[in-house]
Amino acid sequence: MAETTAHSDEVTREEASELLQELAREVHTEGTAAVRVGNKVLTLSPPSAVEYGIEVEERSPMLGGDRETITVTLEWEIDETES
Template identity: 40%
Template sequence: MASSTESSQTMDRQEFAEYLRDLADQFDGESEANIPVGNKSVNLSPTPNVKTEIEVIERSSMLRGNKESIELNARWKRNK
């Protein structure tokens, strides 16, 4: 069974940096990670090894302007 929780919001750069620091703090150590997603929190149990992928995209368009994005993906097999 798969479960997904998503949220989309706009933050200023300082808020985004604080969110990333809080997220990093949740992964630091060996306990569960309590991840804030929108107006709720999701408890995860990351393993000691986490597979990560990062993608940076830069797009230029004469009509729509320049856009940049970062996608970060982290995965692990959940312990039973």
């Protein structure tokens, strides 16, 4: 069963950068990664190689106003033998 935890908030560019750097530090370290999602901390187990994806969407004013979105995805299979 899939379980999703999501959070969104409006932050300054500096705060957004700090949140991304915090996530990067957690993914960079060996072992588990403590990932903050709002007021919750999830413990994840990324392996040494992960799938990385990035998508940028630019909407024109004709589609409801100017808006730009960046979506970064990290994905991996969980190794059940290490649990």
